[in-house]
Every structure is written in C-alpha cells, then in structure tokens.
Amino acid sequence: MAIAPTETKQFIAEALEALNDAIDARDGVRALDIIKTLDWDDQRRAMSRLSHENCEALIHILGNEDAAKLLSHLAEAQAVEILESLPPDEAAELLRELPTEVSSNLLREFHAKYVEAILAKISNAGDQAELRKRLEYPDGCAGSLMRGNPVTFRETFTVGEVLKDLGEHAEDYSDRDVQYLYVINHQSILVGVLRLRDLVLSQRGIPVHDLMIPQPLTVIDTMPLSELAELFERKKFLGFPVVDAGGRLLGVVPRDAVKHETAEEQAGMFLQASGIVNGEELRSMPLKDRCIKRLAWLGPNIGLNMVAASVIAANEATLKEVIALAVFLPIVSDMSGCSGNQAVAVSIRELTLGILRPGDYLRVVMKEGAVGVINGFVLGCVLGAIAALWKNNIYLGLVVAIALTLNTMISVLLGGIVPLFLKRLKVDPALASGPILTTCTDMCGFFLVLSIASAMLSKLAGV
Amino acid sequence: MAIAPTETKQFIAEALEALNDAIDARDGVRALDIIKTLDWDDQRRAMSRLSHENCEALIHILGNEDAAKLLSHLAEAQAVEILESLPPDEAAELLRELPTEVSSNLLREFHAKYVEAILAKISNAGDQAELRKRLEYPDGCAGSLMRGNPVTFRETFTVGEVLKDLGEHAEDYSDRDVQYLYVINHQSILVGVLRLRDLVLSQRGIPVHDLMIPQPLTVIDTMPLSELAELFERKKFLGFPVVDAGGRLLGVVPRDAVKHETAEEQAGMFLQASGIVNGEELRSMPLKDRCIKRLAWLGPNIGLNMVAASVIAANEATLKEVIALAVFLPIVSDMSGCSGNQAVAVSIRELTLGILRPGDYLRVVMKEGAVGVINGFVLGCVLGAIAALWKNNIYLGLVVAIALTLNTMISVLLGGIVPLFLKRLKVDPALASGPILTTCTDMCGFFLVLSIASAMLSKLAGV
Numbered sequence: 024m025a026i027a028p029t030e031t032k033q034f035i036a037e038a039l040e041a042l043n044d045a046i047d048a049r050d051g052v053r054a055l056d057i058i059k060t061l062d063w064d065d066q067r068r069a070m071s072r073l074s075h076e077n078c079e080a081l082i083h084i085l086g087n088e089d090a091a092k093l094l095s096h097l098a099e100a101q102a103v104e105i106l107e108s109l110p111p112d113e114a115a116e117l118l119r120e121l122p123t124e125v126s127s128n129l130l131r132e133f134h135a136k137y138v139e140a141i142l143a144k145i146s147n148a149g150d151q152a153e154l155r156k157r158l159e160y161p162d163g164c165a166g167s168l169m170r171g172n173p174v175t176f177r178e179t180f181t182v183g184e185v186l187k188d189l190g191e192h193a194e195d196y197s198d199r200d201v202q203y204l205y206v207i208n209h210q211s212i213l214v215g216v217l218r219l220r221d222l223v224l225s226q227r228g229i230p231v232h233d234l235m236i237p238q239p240l241t242v243i244d245t246m247p248l249s250e251l252a253e254l255f256e257r258k259k260f261l262g263f264p265v266v267d268a269g270g271r272l273l274g275v276v277p278r279d280a281v282k283h284e285t286a287e288e289q290a291g292m293f294l295q296a297s298g299i300v301n302g303e304e305l306r307s308m309p310l311k312d313r314c315i316k317r318l319a320w321l322g323p324n325i326g327l328n329m330v331a332a333s334v335i336a337a338n339e340a341t342l343k344e345v346i347a348l349a350v351f352l353p354i355v356s357d358m359s360g361c362s363g364n365q366a367v368a369v370s371i372r373e374l375t376l377g378i379l380r381p382g383d384y385l386r387v388v389m390k391e392g393a394v395g396v397i398n399g400f401v402l403g404c405v406l407g408a409i410a411a412l413w414k415n416n417i418y419l420g421l422v423v424a425i426a427l428t429l430n431t432m433i434s435v436l437l438g439g440i441v442p443l444f445l446k447r448l449k450v451d452p453a454l455a456s457g458p459i460l461t462t463c464t465d466m467c468g469f470f471l472v473l474s475i476a477s478a479m480l481s482k483l484a485g486v
Numbered sequence: 487m488a489i490a491p492t493e494t495k496q497f498i499a500e501a502l503e504a505l506n507d508a509i510d511a512r513d514g515v516r517a518l519d520i521i522k523t524l525d526w527d528d529q530r531r532a533m534s535r536l537s538h539e540n541c542e543a544l545i546h547i548l549g550n551e552d553a554a555k556l557l558s559h560l561a562e563a564q565a566v567e568i569l570e571s572l573p574p575d576e577a578a579e580l581l582r583e584l585p586t587e588v589s590s591n592l593l594r595e596f597h598a599k600y601v602e603a604i605l606a607k608i609s610n611a612g613d614q615a616e617l618r619k620r621l622e623y624p625d626g627c628a629g630s631l632m633r634g635n636p637v638t639f640r641e642t643f644t645v646g647e648v649l650k651d652l653g654e655h656a657e658d659y660s661d662r663d664v665q666y667l668y669v670i671n672h673q674s675i676l677v678g679v680l681r682l683r684d685l686v687l688s689q690r691g692i693p694v695h696d697l698m699i700p701q702p703l704t705v706i707d708t709m710p711l712s713e714l715a716e717l718f719e720r721k722k723f724l725g726f727p728v729v730d731a732g733g734r735l736l737g738v739v740p741r742d743a744v745k746h747e748t749a750e751e752q753a754g755m756f757l758q759a760s761g762i763v764n765g766e767e768l769r770s771m772p773l774k775d776r777c778i779k780r781l782a783w784l785g786p787n788i789g790l791n792m793v794a795a796s797v798i799a800a801n802e803a804t805l806k807e808v809i810a811l812a813v814f815l816p817i818v819s820d821m822s823g824c825s826g827n828q829a830v831a832v833s834i835r836e837l838t839l840g841i842l843r844p845g846d847y848l849r850v851v852m853k854e855g856a857v858g859v860i861n862g863f864v865l866g867c868v869l870g871a872i873a874a875l876w877k878n879n880i881y882l883g884l885v886v887a888i889a890l891t892l893n894t895m896i897s898v899l900l901g902g903i904v905p906l907f908l909k910r911l912k913v914d915p916a917l918a919s920g921p922i923l924t925t926c927t928d929m930c931g932f933f934l935v936l937s938i939a940s941a942m943l944s945k946l947a948g949v
Contacts, residue, residue, distance in 0.1 A: 368760030
C-alpha cells in the first residue's frame with residue numbers, strides 16, 4: 024500500500040463538531056473513533072481548538088491508555104499544557120502510561136510547582152524513584168534521552184539459553200529493541216554487546232561471552248546533546264549503551280532520539296531569537312501566560328530602548344536645527360541592526376556546527392571586519408546619495424553616509440562577537456544577542472548621526 | 487570503552503601548522519595522519535582555516551578515497567565550497583566516491599553553472615544517469631533522501647537460498663542495511679518485506695513469498711519532507727521502501743536521513759529570518775560572495791526603510807514643534823516590531839508543527855488580538871508614564887501611550903497573519919515576514935505618534 028503525498032488538506036470542521044458532541048454526550052467510544060479518523064496533524068489541530076473544559080472531559084472519557092496515546096501524538100508543549108490543567112493524580116496516571124524517557128521529558132517542561140505534586144501522586148515507589156532520577160539529568164543529555172530497560176543477559180548464558188529466553192518472553196520483548204542484546208557481569212557492569220544476527224547464525228552451545236563484541240563503545244549518562252550528536256554522525260550505530268560512572272548499564276540512547284532533540288533545539292533557537300523565552304508558545308495556552316511570557320522579554324527591551332534613545336534626548340538641540348536628520352535616525356539604526364543580525368546568525372550557525380569555538384574572537388573580527396567595511400561603504404553611499412539629492416545638500420549626504428558606514432562596521436563586528444561572548448558566559452546566544460546588539464547599534468547610530476551633524480552644523484542649517 | 491564528555495577543547499593551532507607543513511611538502515601520508523588525530527569538529531575547524539590554495543592542494547595529495555571521506559565529515563556548505571573550487575573533473579571524481587544520495591544533495595547546493603560541467607565529467611554513463619535522475623527530485627523529498635540499491639530477492643527464492651546468497655556475498659552487503667530485505671516480482675515491483683530475524687528463525691525450504699510481510703507500507707518518491715517527518719513520527723520503522731508511481735522499488739528512505747534533514751530545515755529557518763538568504767553562509771566562503779549575499783537582503787531593506795521614514799519627512803513640521811517626539815519615534819517603532827516578531831515566530835512554529843494551516847486567519851486574529859490589546863496597553867502605560875514624567879507633560883505621555891498601544895495591537899495582528907499569507911503565496915515565511923512586518927509597523931508607529939501629536943499640538947508646545 025503506497026502512501027502518496029496528500030492533497031492540501033482542509034481542516035474538517037465537522038470532525039471537531041462531532042468530537043465536541045461526543046464529549047458533551049460523555050461518549051468515549053465515539054470520541055475515540057473520531058480521533059482515529061484524523062491524522063496526527065489534525066489531532067494536534069483539533070486538540071488546540073477544544074475548549075479547556077472539553078479537553079479535560081475528553082481525557083476523562085477516553086480512559087488512561089487511549090488518552091496517553093493521544094497525548095504522545097501531540098506537540099510536546101501541547102501535551103504539557105493539557106497535563107498541567109489536570110488534577111495531579113490524573114496527570115500522574117497518564118504519565119505512568121508513557122515510557123519513562125517520554126514522561127520525564129514532559130515533566131521537565133512543567134512549572135516547577137506542579138512537578139512535585141505530580142511525582143507525589145505516583146504510587147508505585149519504583150516508578151516514582153525512576154522518574155526522580157531521570158529528572159536530575161539536564162535536558163538533552165544521554166541520561167535524559169536514553170530508553171531504559173534494555174534487554175540484558177548474564178555473560179554465563181549460552182546462545183541456546185538466550186534464544187530460548189527470547190522465544191519464551193517474546194511478548195515482553197515485543198516493544199523492546201532486540202537487534203542488540205547487552206551482556207552484563209554479576210555486578211551489572213556492561214561487558215559486551217550481542218548482535219541478533221550473530222546470535223542466530225551461531226552454534227547453540229557456546230557461551231555468549233565468546234560471541235559478544237567485548238568492550239563496546241558506551242557513553243556516560245551525563246554526556247550532553249552536542250557531543251551525542253557528533254558521536255552519532257561519526258559512528259553509524261543505531262544506539263549507544265549508556266552507563267553510569269561505575270560502568271553499570273542504565274539504558275540505550277537511540278540515534279533517533281538524538282536527531283529529534285537536535286531538531287527541537289534548532290527550532291527553539293529560532294523562537295528564542297524572536298523573543299519567545301524558553302522557546303515554546305502555542306496559541307492554545309492561557310492568554311495570561313502568553314502575555315506574561317512575551318512581556319518578560321519586551322519589558323527589559325523597553326529599558327534598553329530608553330537607553331538608546333537617551334542619546335537623541337541629549338542631542339535635541341542639533342536635531343531641532345536640522346530636522347531632516349529625524350528621518351535618517353531610524354533608517355541608520357535599523358539598517359545597521361539588520362547587518363549586525365546577519366553576523367549574529369552566522370556566528371550562531373558556526374558555533375552549532377562546531378566550526379567556531381567561543382574563543383575564536385580574532386577570526387570573527389577579521390572575517391566580519393572585511394564584510395563590515397565593504398557593506399558599510401556600499402550602504403552608506405546609497406543612503407548618503409539619497410539624502411544629498413533629497414535636500415539638495417551634499418553635507419547632509421556626507422553625515423548620513425559616514426554614520427551608516429561606521430555604524431555598519433561596528434554592528435557587524437559586534438554581531439559576530441556577541442554570540443561568542445554570551446556562549447562563554449553560558450547565556451543562550453539566540454535569546455540575548457538580538458537585544459544587546461540592537462541597543463548598542465541604536466545608541467551608536469544615533470550618536471554618529473547627531474555628533475557628525477553637530478560638527479558640520481553651519482553647513483546644514485535650515486535643512 | 488566509555489566515551490566521557492570532553493573537556494572544553496582548545497583548538498590545536500599546532501595541528502593546523504603541521505597540516506600546512508605537510509601540504510607544503512606535498513606529503514599526503516603525513517597530512518592524513520594529522521587529520522586522523524582530529525575529531526570531526528576539529529576537522530571542520532581546520533579546513534575552514536586553510537587557505538584556498540592549501541585546501542585544494544590537500545585534496546590532491548590525499549587521493550580520492552581519503553579526500554572524499556574527509557569531505558563527508560564536513561558541514562555540507564563547507565564540502566560544497568571546496569568542491570566548487572576544484573576543476574570539474576576532480577570534483578566529479580570525488581563525488582563518485584560518495585553514495586549517490588550524498589553526492590546529489592551536495593550537487594543540489596552548487597551554483598547552477600557548475601552542476602552541468604561536473605555531471606559531464608562523470609564518465610560512467612550509469613552513474614551519470616543516476617545522479618541526473620536524483621537531481622530531478624526537489625530537495626528533501628523521498629527520492630532525494632533515499633538510499634539507493636536496497637538488497638532485493640525474487641519472490642521465488644527459498645529461505646535457504648537467501649541465506650546462502652547473504653553468506654556468499656557478505657562482503658558486498660557489509661555496508662548495506664540487511665535488517666530488512668525486499669522481495670520483488672519479475673517486473674521489479676515490490677511485493678513484500680523480509681525481516682532478517684524472521685528469516686533466520688525459519689525452515690530453510692520455504693519460499694520467501696510465504697514468510698515475507700506482504701503489501702508493505704511504501705512511500706512514493708515524490709513525497710515531501712514534511713509528510714515523511716509525520717510518517718516517521720507515526721510509524722516506528724527504521725525506513726520506508728520508496729517506489730515510483732508504477733510500484734517499482736527505487737530505494738529506502740531511512741528514518742535517520744529524514745530527522746537530519748528536518749534539523750537542517752529548522753536551522754535554515756533561523757538563518758533566513760536573520761537575513762542570510764538561502765540559509766547558509768560560512769566565514770570560509772569568499773568575501774565577495776558573502777558581501778553580495780548579505781547585500782541582496784539589505785538592499786531591498788533600505789528601500790523599505792525609506793518608505794517607512796517618509797512618514798517622518800511628511801510630518802517634519804510637527805516634529806520641529808515638539809522635538810521630544812524624536813526620542814519616542816524609534817522606541818515606539820522598535821517595541822512594536824519586537825511584539826510583532828514574537829507573533830511571527832509563534833505562527834511559523836505552529837505552521838511547522840501542523841497545528842496551524844495557512845487558511846486559519848480567523849483563529850490567529852482572535853488569539854493575537856487578545857495578546858495585542860493586553861500587551862499594548864501594558865507597554866503603552868509604561869512608556870507613556872515615562873514620557874509624561876520626563877517632560878512633566880501629561881499630554882506627551884498620552885500621545886506616546888496611545889501610539890504604542892495601538893501600534894502594538896496592529897503589529898501583533900500583522901505578525902500573526904503575515905506568515906500564513908506568505909505561506910499561501912509559497913514564499914518562505916522565515917525570510918520575508920521580518921522585513922514586511924518591520925516596514926509596516928515603522929510606518930504605522932511614526933504615523934500614530936506624529937498625527938496624534940499634531941492633533942494635540944497646542945498642549946505640547948515647547949516640549
């Protein structure tokens with residue numbers, strides 16, 4: 024059965040209406056049937072359009088297993104939003120239906136106040152302890168991405184015994200990865216890896232110890248995402264066994280999870296750079312939260328803007344003399360801001376690719392300096408010419424041209440360097456580079472235009 | 487052997503010096519030894535720091551196989567840059583060493599003028615035809631991501647014959663995926679998939695036709711990335727067989743390739759939004775290209791800025807009367823720009839996640855309208871209060887407060903809608919939303935401040 028590209032899908036408003044009807048009638052079977060007719064995208068869209076009450080009611084009538092499955096199809100931020108709106112004991116029940124690596128990654132996104140309440144409601148002590156352990160790992164490291172519970176055998180087993188066990192417990196292993204089996208010693212230390220293909224092609228009597236790949240490559244549970252990503256690029260394995268500092272096997276980090284997390288990180292970078300702090304907002308979230316989250320970034324920005332504009336306030340006299348400058352103040356500051364942001368983006372990209380390290384200031388200065396001089400000169404000439412022709416005053420053109428040229432150079436240099444500097448300070452470059460750069464280039468731009476003009480004031484009078 | 491997180495690595499300048507020495511001495515063996523001591527990140531850094539002459543010389547002295555391996559460790563944009571600088575016949579030789587899906591994806595990034603020259607130099611007619619066929623696929627679709635040459639068997643084979651063939655050609659199959667084997671009929675139509683694990687656990691005499699999973703899920707070669715990504719989220723397969731419209735097996739698209747391409751797409755979105763057109767620039771690229779590429783985006787921007795600033799020019803008289811307004815013009819336009827960009831980012835994110843479709847204007851207007859009113863009011867009050875206190879004039883505060891409130895509302899609405907609108911027009915929302923939004927909000931902001939002020943001019947005199 025070939026899956027062809029779908030036509031541009033029109034969202035079926037009827038499906039949403041039918042779903043709302045089923046919820047109103049508290050008919051879980053009907054609701055589930057409707058959901059099953061929707062693909063995952065449409066499930067996401069439908070859930071984002073249900074009212075909060077109906078969303079909660081739907082979770083109730085579906086039952087834990089089906090509700091958890093639905094949650095696992097949603098975007099992470101959506102699932103978190105729904106879980107947070109439920110009473111802690113119900114959220115705890117749903118989380119228990121999901122694999123630990125999924126539930127812990129969801130919990131990581133919760134408001135801190137909910138996390139403890141939910142953890143306390145997980146009655147099974149083992150489950151609770153495992154979740155707590157998972158949550159201690161920082162986001163994206165091997166310990167938080169790994170799938171727990173790998174299939175292990177003691178090194179004293181024979182091939183025949185392993186195959187027999189696999190056959191007898193086929194049901195248990197059905198949703199676990201058995202391409203690779205892990206061999207441990209009596210202290211649970213990982214001593215080797217067994218490939219399924221080697222196993223089935225071997226004599227049944229030999230001990231797995233003789234067949235396994237000894238001293239396999241493993242990763243420490245604290246290995247961060249960036250290094251995992253590089254490792255998976257270098258080694259074409261489907262997964263790496265994850266061990267603690269003592270060599271005990273904790274789980275397996277799958278290639279897929281690392282790739283998925285990398286894509287999420289790149290998406291977060293874009294959102295952060297646009298002023299969505301923490302990199303996630305969906306329009307289904309409560310209005311209050313959305314406003315506060317955005318204001319948290321806009322608030323400091325208003326302060327930075329005031330600082331920049333104070334340069335204009337300090338030079339009001341010059342501006343009053345040559346009112347035409349008011350037209351060019353925003354153009355100069357905005358154009359340099361754009362040039363600087365290009366340099367910011369290239370630095371962040373090179374940092375991500377590993378081509379650049381936070382200490383490489385000199386290289387960035389050399390490379391951006393050249394672009395700054397050329398682009399600054401080109402843009403300065405263009406804008407200067409426009410200014411001179413507009414007011415028929417060559418000096419006005421000169422002021423604008425010199426200011427834009429210099430300010431472009433400054434902002435391109437700054438734009439290249441600021442991300443490196445922030446990275447060193449362990450501040451997210453995507454979040455903070457923009458506001459810092461804009462403030463500096465605005466101040467500089469205003470200062471350059473107004474101070475160059477005041478030096479030429481006699482030539483500019485009446486413009 | 488456990489791979490622990492590395493310490494902050496200092497780039498080894500000595501390695502680069504030694505590499506340059508080896509290149510100067512035309513000593514390929516020594517150069518290769520040095521490269522092998524570097525991890526992939528450092529290989530990327532080293533290559534980005536070699537002069538263009540030495541880079542080319544290094545490729546020569548390494549020989550095709552090792553040079554191709556080195557290229558495959560670099561970022562795609564780096565590899566393209568190096569290949570473009572080589573004579574077409576040498577580039578063709580290197581590309582032949584790489585798997586078709588890799589070489590075609592590199593060629594896709596080449597300047598159009600090089601592509602034909604290089605293709606013409608690929609002497610093997612079959613290789614050339616295969617590359618040309620690959621290049622016809624759009625970027626990111628199943629046909630361009632698939633690995634070619636899957637391991638296939640005719641449906642008339644028995645299990646024993648398949649196992650015998652696998653054993654005899656173990657060498658050939660060593661770098662191919664044999665977890666899944668594909669069963670085809672006499673017309674090369676895919677009729678089933680064989681799992682290695684089922685194969686080895688079966689009687690040797692039965693035909694594979696009885697063992698295979700019949701009518702397997704396949705994807706059409708033209709399926710775009712977004713749908714592949716959704717499919718791989720929904721189905722936990724490692725790959726999907728790719729077929730043409732006639733059902734003939736062309737290759738297998740691996741989960742990994744789809745995840746990797748998705749991450750690249752997210753990174754490109756960030757770069758586009760920052761004014762790096764086409765989403766890729768590395769500082770090792772020629773200065774001229776970098777300048778032109780950035781100016782291509784800045785140029786139109788200067789025009790848009792002029793349009794916006796013309797509103798100030800048209801209201802110079804008001805501004806001259808109330809010079810303090812010059813301080814608030816850039817603040818109002820910049821703050822609204824920031825608010826609007828947040829809405830842009832959320833729309834692009836929701837479009838990517840599939841929660842939003844290009845037609846969902848009404849929903850965006852409702853959701854963003856509410857945020858715009860609240861955030862606009864909060865920010866307007868703050869800035870208005872500052873203005874009123876600064877000049878001790880309540881009317882100045884009123885002008886600023888009303889202008890910022892209204893302009894925030896407008897820009898948040900526009901920011902939410904523009905990406906949907908661009909997506910409909912098949913323009914990349916990440917690239918074009920920012921400039922369009924900024925121009926509109928600047929114009930609007932300037933107009934609001936100056937026209938509200940001119941209506942209250944008598945109350946503002948002398949501020």
